[in-house]
Amino acid sequence: MRFITLLSLTVPFFLFFSVRTFLLFQTHNSIYFFSFLFFFFFLPTHPYKRVPMQFSIEAIRSVRNNYREPPYPGFSLEEVVRRRKLQQTKLVRGDKAWVAKGTAQTTEEWVQRRVQSCLNKLSERNWDLIIDNLCTKELFETKEILENVVHMIFRKALDEPENSKLYARLCFQLSLYEVTDLAEDRKKVSTKNPAKPKEEGGAKPSGMLQSELRDTIVIVSQREFKEFRFDSSARKKDAAEEDLPEADRKDLVEHDRANFMRRKRANMRFVGELFLQQLLTYKTVLNITDVLLDNAKHGKFPESENIEIFTELLTTIGQKFESQRKADVNEQFTLLQNLLKNPDCPYSSRIRFKIMDLIDLRKCEWGAKPKAVKPLPRSERAKKASAVPGKAPAKAAEAAAPAGSRSWRDVASSKPTASAPAKAPLATSAAKAAAAAAPAKPPVNAAPLVPFELRVLSMQQEWVQHRVNDFIPEWMMQFDTVDREFDSAESLAVAVAAEVIKSACVTTRGNAQREAYGFLVVGLFLTDSEVLQGFASACAAAVEDGLLEDVPKYSERFMQMLRLTAGEEVTADVYYDAATVLRMAYNKITDVDDVTEVLMKFWAKVPPPPEVPSEEERIQLVLTVIVSLCEEKDAAPGLPTLLAALFHSMHTMGLVEQACLDEFCALTGTPFHADIVKALGQF
Incomplete structure (x- = not known):
């Protein structure tokens, strides 16, 4: 039996040795060579022992001359390595990975x-x-x-x-x-x-x-x-919150409170819709309103949260509720009006405006509630803007605007000239002129004028409080009853932007600049030109009103907010937008000494260019960008000095090369350009 077993193990290996010896000495074909490698290295030569797969340097060098041609045309070892790196690795299943559930039990x-x-x-x-x-x-x-x-x-x-x-x-x-x-x-x-x-x-x-x-x-x-x-004390706290500073903990509490109020407003809205579907009785809704206004019935002020959700509920069910319970509604609105008339009213402007809006909605027989409107795309918004008196379509405005009014990439490919084309005047509206010539009608129940600043603050607080990140439809109509008048929709947008920016730079509250910028570009859907003009107006107002002395960090917060227009990373847009805003602000400032020195303090808050590993990645402003900043139209005296100081600072920061400045000085243009070149020579 042992002999048969030994024979069955020996004969196969004898055949293997014979085949591989024949293949080795009879041919050098690559196919047989790989067969030889297979038999020699992969098949065991002993029934109980396997030869390890180890190659010496000499063994590898001995076969390198046998393969002088690439395996296939276009073969590249780098390409093989790259493909191997791109191969998907095995996914690691997490502890909380999703697992498909079986049939319901x-x-x-x-x-x-x-x-x-x-x-x-x-x-x-x-x-x-x-x-x-x-x-x-x-x-x-x-x-x-x-x-x-x-x-x-x-x-x-x-x-x-x-x-x-x-x-x-x-x-x-x-x-x-x-x-x-x-x-x-x-x-x-x-x-x-x-x-x-x-x-x-x-x-x-x-x-x-x-x-x-x-x-x-x-x-x-x-x-x-x-x-x-x-209850802020009842909120769940993480272990990481204990190490946070007091200001950050307050922000977290305020964020939780905002989420809580958003849930309560949504609850009141849903309760109102259930009432309209006759799933809740009048008695149930009346009990809710009585609880919300209970303090007002006893001569006290209800909490602002109660007023807020009460207005949300009445906005939803007001028409039907008044048709059946007119006496109760009259009593409730009398309480609201008494709250507004009280000189000791503790509510913020946002809450007071909510009460006023609810009263106006009832006067309009509950028919003027704005419908939910999605924000229009910029193309549709440009067409709609053409119908607004004094506001040109977006495409026409871009064509007429100076080269520096948008982004540095828009002017980097244009032909350099000594001065940029002037901006075309806004078209007048024939309908507006006809309306002015018509006899004025006496106002009917004219509402009292509201301070412009309070209206802006109320609108912004409501948008931030709701945290809806949505466009406010027909927001310009809310400024029909303010104490300021505007010639066009664009001038109103710029004024609102300036007020929002100034308020965000004055406050010490964290994240105020980011919230304000989100309100401008998302809530109001302002264009880039309107936002930059708002920054310029806010800068000019701060210089003229002396805010820089009262608020030392105003310029730093101003530049932090302006940086958001170019994104999170430091790019060429950061410096181009900053220079454009300072140029426009200079033209707005009057009767201020050393304006250039003051504005250069703003420029000093611009972040330095980031360090890059290669020269190609370094931020560079080309000649056409420099020329686009030299807009001569409506230039105030002394503007060439400011532009020269900006160009010199850009050169010092490495944003503009010396060859670019030399080429700029060599351009032949207007006397305005010559004044800039002369001012550059003083640095």
């Missing part, structure tokens, strides 16, 4: 998955399909399942307040399904003449829907309303 789990899936897909377009999928008897099997469904709908409505009406209609349809289609199986509740809402093609039910779903909605609404008060 219980009815509660099945209902939760089905409802969440339908809520994520719900829209006006697929309304009927989603309703058919949701209207199942499993939703009403137990009170726990039904309460969980209502909680899911509430969470969705509070996260998406703009879709509150859609989710309120969903609750109505589920209640309608409960009292109609399930009436044969469940005789616990009933209603009189159930029908679809009027919006959906049917009449509202004459009676209130009495269903378990409706009762659960009332319970959840009351529970959410009772958790109204915000």
Whole structure:
């Protein structure tokens, strides 16, 4: 037996040795050579021992001359290495990685998955399909399942307040399904003449829907309303917050409070929509309003949070609520008017304006509430701007604007000249002239004029407080009743931008500059030209009013906010925008000594160019960019001195090469250009 086993192990290896010896000495073909490598290095020569895969330097060098041609045309070792690096590595599964769930094990789990899936897909377009999928008897099997469904709908409505009406209609349809289609199986509740809402093609039910779903909605609404008060001491704190400075902790508390108030406003809006769908009674809503204005009935001032959510609720349900409870509404608005008339009113301008807006909305019979409008793209906004008196379309304004009014990249490829083309005057409106010639009509119930600064502050605070990051539709109409008049929409936009920038640079509150810039470019949707002109006006006002002495860090905050126009990184736009703003600010300043010296203090706050590994990545301003800054139109006396100081500083910082300055001085142009060259010679 041993002999047979030894023979079975020896014969195969004898054959292997014979084959590899034949291949080695009979041919040098590459295919046979790799076969030799396979047999020699990969097959064991001993039944119980494997030869290690180790090659000596001499063995490798002995075969290097056998392959002088590349394996395939265009072969590159660098390309092979690059492809190998690009190969996807094995993903590392995290501790909290998503894992596909299996089939639902219980009815509660099945209902939760089905409802969440339908809520994520719900829209006006697929309304009927989603309703058919949701209207199942499993939703009403137990009170726990039904309460969980209502909680899911509430969470969705509070996260998406703009879709509150859609989710309120969903609750109505589920209640309608409960009292109609399930009436044969469940005789616990009933209603009189159930029908679809009027919006959906049917009449509202004459009676209130009495269903378990409706009762659960009332319970959840009351529970959410009772958790109204915000307690900063009860918020969850992370271990990392203990090491934060006091200012940062206050910012976190303020952020949590803003999220809390946004949730409460969304809750009041959803409650109002449920009331409009007849899922909540007048008594329930009246109890809510009585709680919110309870202090006002006793001669005290309600909390500002109560006033804010009260205005949100009445804005939603005011028309229907007043039609049935006019006496109660009259009493509530009398309390609001008394609060405004009280000289000791402690509310901020934002809250006072909310009360005034609600009163005006009622005077207009609840019909002037602005609809939700999405921000227009710049192309559509340019077409719409052509119809505004005194404001040219965006494309025309860009064509007429000086070369330095946009970005340095827009002028880097243009032909260098000694001076940039002048800006075309704004076109006048024939309709405006005709309106001025017509006899003036006496004002009807003219509202008192509001200070311009307070209106800007109120609008900004409301936008930041809501943190909606959305465009404010028709925001210019809110300035029809301010104490200042403007010739055009552009002048109004510049004035608002200047006021916002000045307020952000005066305050010591952290992150104020970033919030203000977001309000200008997102909330008001201002163009680049309007924002830069606003910066110039704010700079000129600070110099003339002496704010630099009262607020030593004004220039530093100003440049930090201006830097946001070019993005987070330091690029050529940072220096180009700063020089453009200082040039425009110089032309706005009057009767101030040493203006150039003061403005150069602003320039000193510009960040230095970053260090780069190669010369190609260094920030450079070319000749056309330098020329575009030398706009001669409406130039104030002494402007060449400021421009020369800016160019010299750019050269010192390494932004402008000496050859570029020499080429600029060699240009032949106007006397204005000659004055700049002369001022450069003094440095």
